Amino acid sequence: MSLRQAVILAGGKGTRLKERLGDLPKPLIDVAGTPLLERQIHLLKRYGYQNILILVNHKAEKIEQFCQQNANWGLTITCIDDGEPRGTAGAVLNILPELEDEFLVVYGDTMLEVDLNRFVAAHAAHTDGAGTLFLHPNDHPHDSDLVDMDENGRITSFYPYPHPAETYLPNLVNAALYILRREALKAWVAKAPEGIFDFGKNLFPSLLEEGQKLYGYNSFEYIKDCGTPTRLDKITRDLTSGKIQRSSLACKQPTVFIDRDGTLNKEVDHLKTASQLELFEGVEEALRKLNQSEYRACIITNQPVIARGECSPAELRNIHNKLETLLGHKGAFIDRIYVCPHHPDKGFNGEVPELKIDCNCRKPNIGLIQQAEQDLNADLAKSWFIGDTTSDIETARRAGIRSILVQTGYAGRDGKYQATPDFTVENFAKAVELILEQAV
Numbered sequence: 001m002s003l004r005q006a007v008i009l010a011g012g013k014g015t016r017l018k019e020r021l022g023d024l025p026k027p028l029i030d031v032a033g034t035p036l037l038e039r040q041i042h043l044l045k046r047y048g049y050q051n052i053l054i055l056v057n058h059k060a061e062k063i064e065q066f067c068q069q070n071a072n073w074g075l076t077i078t079c080i081d082d083g084e085p086r087g088t089a090g091a092v093l094n095i096l097p098e099l100e101d102e103f104l105v106v107y108g109d110t111m112l113e114v115d116l117n118r119f120v121a122a123h124a125a126h127t128d129g130a131g132t133l134f135l136h137p138n139d140h141p142h143d144s145d146l147v148d149m150d151e152n153g154r155i156t157s158f159y160p161y162p163h164p165a166e167t168y169l170p171n172l173v174n175a176a177l178y179i180l181r182r183e184a185l186k187a188w189v190a191k192a193p194e195g196i197f198d199f200g201k202n203l204f205p206s207l208l209e210e211g212q213k214l215y216g217y218n219s220f221e222y223i224k225d226c227g228t229p230t231r232l233d234k235i236t237r238d239l240t241s242g243k244i245q246r247s248s249l250a251c252k253q254p255t256v257f258i259d260r261d262g263t264l265n266k267e268v269d270h271l272k273t274a275s276q277l278e279l280f281e282g283v284e285e286a287l288r289k290l291n292q293s294e295y296r297a298c299i300i301t302n303q304p305v306i307a308r309g310e311c312s313p314a315e316l317r318n319i320h321n322k323l324e325t326l327l328g329h330k331g332a333f334i335d336r337i338y339v340c341p342h343h344p345d346k347g348f349n350g351e352v353p354e355l356k357i358d359c360n361c362r363k364p365n366i367g368l369i370q371q372a373e374q375d376l377n378a379d380l381a382k383s384w385f386i387g388d389t390t391s392d393i394e395t396a397r398r399a400g401i402r403s404i405l406v407q408t409g410y411a412g413r414d415g416k417y418q419a420t421p422d423f424t425v426e427n428f429a430k431a432v433e434l435i436l437e438q439a440v
């Protein structure tokens with residue numbers, strides 16, 4: 001499936017960028033020599049989008065002129081001045097008759113580099129949804145609006161900031177990039193209230209309330225808004241260094257695969273509840289450094305407690321939400337968590353029979369690494385594995401990945417496999433230090 005139509009929401013005033021904008025509207029802000037809007041149009045063109053609707057408002061004539069000067073880059077581009085600001089969803093509902101069955105929505109103040117083919121493919125896998133939202137972890141989830149989704153990628157809740165007390169939430173933030181189905185929004189043309197009506201705050205929660213389905217697409221690819229001089233400078237640096245281009249899933253991603261128990265958090269012999277989860281000292285800071293580099297951080301963990309019926313999938317989610325919450329408080333995050341829920345030995349009380357199997361994802365099998373190779377375009381030749389057991393080191397050996405044994409948890413004394421690690425260090429923080437000292 002491919003999409004050919006995109007809507008760019010380009011009505012922003014850019015008040016906080018005034019000194020940089022001069023007389024220009026916000027979407028025309030210069031980013032390393034090219035206006036942001038032009039960068040977005042180049043990306044869309046590269047992925048085959050032929051028809052672009054730009055919803056303009058503030059200094060609309062400047063944006064129209066700019067498109068004309070560039071002969072619309074050879075595309076069909078229509079600027080629509082929608083008069084009164086109606087919010088992000090309100091603006092799209094206003095032009096719904098102009099839209100195709102499925103369309104992409106881009107916010108005009110974001111610098112983005114996304115493999116749009118992969119995003120569209122993820123969306124196409126769910127034909128029963130009103131749309132698919134691009135989600136990502138960020139380094140300040142505690143004061144962000146968060147989204148929760150189930151194992152099938154279906155969005156279950158929106159948690160606007162401030163969050164409910166005593167609840168662990170996943171680090172998933174709406175990144176302001178959507179694929180939407182026109183049919184699902186039709187009724188809202190009449191239903192939307194007067195005034196400002198936004199996607200994140202109003203329309204999406206309302207769609208869930210009325211029982212419509214929304215899906216999430218979790219990706220680490222670069223999407224950041226350029227709303228302040230500080231952010232704009234950061235984006236310009238990332239663009240100049242090539243970091244933004246390399247973050248696309250179209251490029252291979254150096255990845256650090258990380259074991260969970262005994263490596264990030266204290267080994268308690270089959271962790272079953274969130275209350276048992278305690279991070280080792282220095283884990284958050286080390287992970288934050290990894291996040292700031294160009295490595296992806298990916299947990300690979302065996303959790304036979306699920307097959308044994310000792311921990312429910314819901315409690316496992318809660319454990320990971322606590323992990324993400326603790327990390328998030330210190331500005332760190334995990335790009336993806338892969339779990340093997342299986343266990344081969346049958347005969348335990350309360351076990352889940354269908355999970356009592358010989359699978360190819362239980363370490364030292366490499367099924368989960370192969371999954372990450374597909375999902376994250378992980379570059380195994382430039383990747384690492386950090387773990388505390390011989391099983392972790394054997395996994396790395398089988399996958400052809402460099403390995404680091406940490407002397408926390410089992411410290412390699414589980415005695416199951418003969419594999420020799422490439423390096424042995426004191427703890428996770430030292431492992432990250434070692435990785436970052438080597439060239440990617």
Ligand SMILES: [Zn+2]
Pocket residue numbers: 340341342359360361362
């Ligand atoms: Zn498995």
